[in-house]
Amino acid sequence: MARYIGARLTWAAAMVLGIAIVAFLITHLLPGNPVDALVGDFPAPPEYVSKVRHLFGLDQPLPVQLWLYLVNMARGNLGFSFLSRQPVLSLVLARAGTTLLLMVPSLILASLIGVAMAVRAAASHGRMLDSALTAVSLIGYSIPVFWLGQILVVIFAVNLGWLPAEGIRSLREPGSGIGAVLDFLRHFALPAFCITVYYLAVVARVARSSMVEMLHQDFVLTARAKGLSERAVLWRHVLRNGLIPVITVIGYNFGYSLTGAILTETVFAWPGLGELFVTAIANRDYPVLSGIFLLAAIAVVLANLATDLLYAAVDPRVRIAAGGRA
Amino acid sequence: MMRRSAAWSWLAGLVQRPAGIGSALFILLLLVVALLGPAVLPRHPLALGDQPMLPPGGAYFLGTDDLGRSVVAELILGVRVSLAVGIVAALATTVVGLLVGAIAGYVGGLIDTVLMRIAEFFQVMPTFILAVAIIALAGPGLTRVIAVIALLSWPQTARLARGEVLRVGQLDFIAAVRSLGIPEWRILLGEVIPNAIGPVIALGMLIVGYAILLEASLGYLGLSSPAIVSWGRMLSVGQRYLFSAWWLSVFPGLAILATVLAFNLLGDALADLLSPRSTT
Numbered sequence: 001m002a003r004y005i006g007a008r009l010t011w012a013a014a015m016v017l018g019i020a021i022v023a024f025l026i027t028h029l030l031p032g033n034p035v036d037a038l039v040g041d042f043p044a045p046p047e048y049v050s051k052v053r054h055l056f057g058l059d060q061p062l063p064v065q066l067w068l069y070l071v072n073m074a075r076g077n078l079g080f081s082f083l084s085r086q087p088v089l090s091l092v093l094a095r096a097g098t099t100l101l102l103m104v105p106s107l108i109l110a111s112l113i114g115v116a117m118a119v120r121a122a123a124s125h126g127r128m129l130d131s132a133l134t135a136v137s138l139i140g141y142s143i144p145v146f147w148l149g150q151i152l153v154v155i156f157a158v159n160l161g162w163l164p165a166e167g168i169r170s171l172r173e174p175g176s177g178i179g180a181v182l183d184f185l186r187h188f189a190l191p192a193f194c195i196t197v198y199y200l201a202v203v204a205r206v207a208r209s210s211m212v213e214m215l216h217q218d219f220v221l222t223a224r225a226k227g228l229s230e231r232a233v234l235w236r237h238v239l240r241n242g243l244i245p246v247i248t249v250i251g252y253n254f255g256y257s258l259t260g261a262i263l264t265e266t267v268f269a270w271p272g273l274g275e276l277f278v279t280a281i282a283n284r285d286y287p288v289l290s291g292i293f294l295l296a297a298i299a300v301v302l303a304n305l306a307t308d309l310l311y312a313a314v315d316p317r318v319r320i321a322a323g324g325r326a
Numbered sequence: 327m328m329r330r331s332a333a334w335s336w337l338a339g340l341v342q343r344p345a346g347i348g349s350a351l352f353i354l355l356l357l358v359v360a361l362l363g364p365a366v367l368p369r370h371p372l373a374l375g376d377q378p379m380l381p382p383g384g385a386y387f388l389g390t391d392d393l394g395r396s397v398v399a400e401l402i403l404g405v406r407v408s409l410a411v412g413i414v415a416a417l418a419t420t421v422v423g424l425l426v427g428a429i430a431g432y433v434g435g436l437i438d439t440v441l442m443r444i445a446e447f448f449q450v451m452p453t454f455i456l457a458v459a460i461i462a463l464a465g466p467g468l469t470r471v472i473a474v475i476a477l478l479s480w481p482q483t484a485r486l487a488r489g490e491v492l493r494v495g496q497l498d499f500i501a502a503v504r505s506l507g508i509p510e511w512r513i514l515l516g517e518v519i520p521n522a523i524g525p526v527i528a529l530g531m532l533i534v535g536y537a538i539l540l541e542a543s544l545g546y547l548g549l550s551s552p553a554i555v556s557w558g559r560m561l562s563v564g565q566r567y568l569f570s571a572w573w574l575s576v577f578p579g580l581a582i583l584a585t586v587l588a589f590n591l592l593g594d595a596l597a598d599l600l601s602p603r604s605t606t
Contacts, residue, residue, distance in 0.1 A: 018447055026459055138594075142587040144539055146546050147561055147579030154572045165568070255452035262455070263543060267565065277455070278547060281462040289459045296452045304450060 004312055012305045016298055017070075023294040024069045027286045028062065078294065079287035083279070088291035091276060096295075098168065099272035102188070103261045106195035111250055113196070114203030115243065122211035122242075123234050133204050140201020145194055145260050149267030152190045163190055166269035191268045198260040199253075206249045207242070214242040244314060251307025255300040339599040346595025349588035356585060360405045382573050389573040392563060397573060400555045401581055407556040408538045408585060411472055415537035418476035420530040423483025424519070427526075430484065431491030432514050442488070445481035453478040454540065461544055466551045471544060475537045486529055490522035497521075524600030531593030535586040542582050557582050 053059045057068060072079070078088040117136075121129040157165035168187050169180070214220065215238060223233045258273075265274030273292060280288035340346045380390040388397040430441040457474045464470060494500065495518055503517055504510075544550055545558020546565070557578040564575030 015447060015450055019451065022451065022456070026456070026463060138587065138590055139583075142535060142539075142583055142590050144542050144546070144558075144561070144579060144582050144586075146543065147575065147582065150561065150565065150568060150575040150579065153568050154575065158569050158572070255450070255455075258452060259454035263546070266547065277458070281458065281547060281549065284462065286463065289462060293452065293455050293459050296455050297450065300450055300452055 001312065005309065008305055008308050012301050015301045019297040019301070020070060020073055020294060021066065023290040023297070024066050026293070027290045028065065073294075078291040081280075081285055081288045083283045083285045083288070088287050089295075091288060092273065092291055092295050095271070095273045095276045098270065099258075099261050099265065099274065102191055102265070102270060102272060103195060103257060105188075106192045107199055107250065107257060109192070110196045110199035111203050111246070114200050114207050115239070115246060117204060118207035118211045118242070119234055119239055121208060122215055122238065123230070130208070133208050136197075137201045137205040137208070140197055140199075140204070143197070144263075145198045146263040146267050148197060149191065149194045149264055152193065153267065156190060163187075168271055187268075191264045191270055194264045194267075195257070195260050198264075199257055202249060202253055202256065203246060207246050210245040211238060211242040214238045217241070244311065247314075248307055248311060251303050251310070254303035255296065258296055258299070340595060343595040343598065345591045346599070349591040349595070352584070352588045353592065356405055356409060356588075359402060360409050363402055363406060364399075379567070379571050381571075388577050389571070391560075391574055392567065392571075397560075397577055400560055401557070401577060403555040404557040404560065404578065404581065405585075407468065407554060408541065408582070411468060411475075411541040412534040412538040412585075412589070415472045415475040415479075415541075416530050416533040418472060419479045419533050419537075420483055420526060422476060423480040424487045424523070424526055426480065427484035427487025427489075428491045428514060428519055428522070431488035432495060432510075432518060438488075441484070445484050448478065449481045451478070454543065457540060458544065458547060458549065461549045466544075466549055468551075468554070471541055472537075475540055479533060479536065483526060483529055483533070487522065487526050490525055491518055494518050494521045525597060528593050528597035528600055531589050531596060535589035535593070538582065538586050538589070 050059070057065060060068070076089055078092075080087055081091060084091070117129065117133050121133050153165045156163045164187050169183055219241075220233060220237060223237045224230075228236075261272070262274035262277055264270070265272045266278055269275065273296075276288065277292050279285070280292070340350065378390055378392050380386050382389040382397075386396050386398070388401070390396055391400065426441055426445070430438040457471075457478060460474050461470060491514075500513065500517060503513055508516075541550075541556065542558035542561065545556045545560075546562045548562050550556050550559045550562075552559075560578035561575060561582075564571070564578065567574050
């Protein structure tokens with residue numbers, strides 16, 4: 001097990017280094033000059049431009065800049081926003097919590113619904129529920145998540161007036177105590193629904209095929225032969241073993257779910273990473289863009305690492321088979 | 327390469343799958359619309375109308391936008407962008423992924439390890455965020471969008487192709503061909519890849535759908551050229567008028583949903599049809 005963990009950690013560290021290099025390259029190799037963004041559109045005297053270039057180390061050779069970038073990164077310095085002059089790391093971290101507040105409950109909800117549907121579909125051998133699962137998955141994969149958000153706003157906010165269209169709390173009457181919680185939930189409902197649908201597509205597809213596969217395994221036959229009730233076979237044996245691929249897919253799709261969150265936040269003006277990202281795009285705020293990419297990619301690497309370790313802990317075959325990659 | 331009888335059996339198999347044949351016909355219709363496009367419209371599609379923000383019904387079937395342009399005409403122009411980006415990006419992705427995967431699976435050894443590690447690295451990167459960052463910094467452009475999609479989505483194809491090539495490479499007839507003294511690269515191109523390509527093509531259809539969604543997302547975030555009408559860009563405009571003009575959001579989104587759904591259904595039908603388990 002120790003050897004397996006060591007191999008996974010080394011690989012994760014190599015990935016982070018590679019990702020840092022990509023984040024550096026997208027800001028330094030692509031057309032569009034950071035100095036232009038800094039100096040602005042106003043025609044600046046050449047001396048001033050070269051002064052700015054020197055100040056930010058942009059006159060150094062590329063490998064030297066890369067080294068400085070990596071050293072700064074190791075110290076937790078991801079540069080400063082061109083727009084607000086705030087440190088990128090604190091800008092991103094300040095928003096990450098709000099995004100997770102939206103993402104995590106939606107992911108849990110999607111996983112529970114998806115797995116429950118899959119187990120019941122596997123149990124009933126039923127066409128209905130099975131078709132429903134396939135349909136949910138197909139539509140979830142095909143629908144633009146931001147458009148789903150727009151439609152929900154048109155129906156529930158504009159026409160019915162039941163729920164607010166944007167933000168995370170009411171500006172006029174945020175309320176206090178239980179009122180504030182209810183106010184938050186009202187703002188939370190629509191964007192959370194979008195992300196749940198978006199994510200249910202992934203979970204439903206994997207859970208369905210995993211549960212069906214488990215039903216045909218020998219241990220299910222054994223469990224039935226022992227005289228266990230069908231319910232016990234399903235919820236104890238099939239579910240437990242069928243969950244492993246589902247957990248893997250949830251862990252491995254962290255980047256995918258982050259994408260859904262960013263697009264959904266944009267529709268509902270949810271003040272999380274998505275909003276920071278869109279503002280950075282509009283203002284060509286290089287350091288913030290590459291900072292968000294870097295931290296998101298590191299989060300994905302960590303999520304994958306956690307998934308691998310969890311997987312190895314649950315399934316001994318993985319760690320025995322693996323010197324390196326399972 | 328592909329024998330005629332094999333192509334016929336594919337077609338026959340597709341006909342037996344209603345979702346597959348239905349979506350194939352729908353995609354064909356979209357292709358016709360994209361090709362004929364503006365030619366069948368009564369006037370130049372981007373001609374500014376007399377009245378902006380007309381609701382659906384009346385003189386304009388699906389209403390007009392903030393500049394008085396017909397929503398129907400814009401939707402028809404948008405088909406071109408979505409199909410072009412989706413199909414070309416998927417084609418590029420499939421070619422790159424197939425080559426990398428086939429080489430990795432057929433040659434094996436160190437080359438296999440290195441290529442698959444690179445694929446894994448690309449798979450970990452949050453594709454969408456990276457694509458947005460690249461387009462935001464480099465500027466909009468369809469060629470660029472296609473290149474970015476292909477650059478970021480080949481690993482999945484490569485992994486699938488590798489697995490298929492490994493499977494086919496172990497079959498007896500490959501050993502038989504090899505004993506005839508045919509060079510390895512010709513065995514790979516002439517025998518192994520044609521027999522391994524089915525599932526890769528099915529995945530290619532899913533990538534078309536994914537690419538269309540990604541292009542639309544970029545347009546929605548305002549990262550498409552203002553000179554080109556695309557469904558994503560229409561939704562970006564629609565967002566501004568969500569409270570007053572629902573039709574600016576509803577119809578382009580439906581168009582995206584229907585198109586992507588068709589490619590996903592076709593991909594699933596093809597996967598069902600072309601996977602080695604179902605054909606043998």
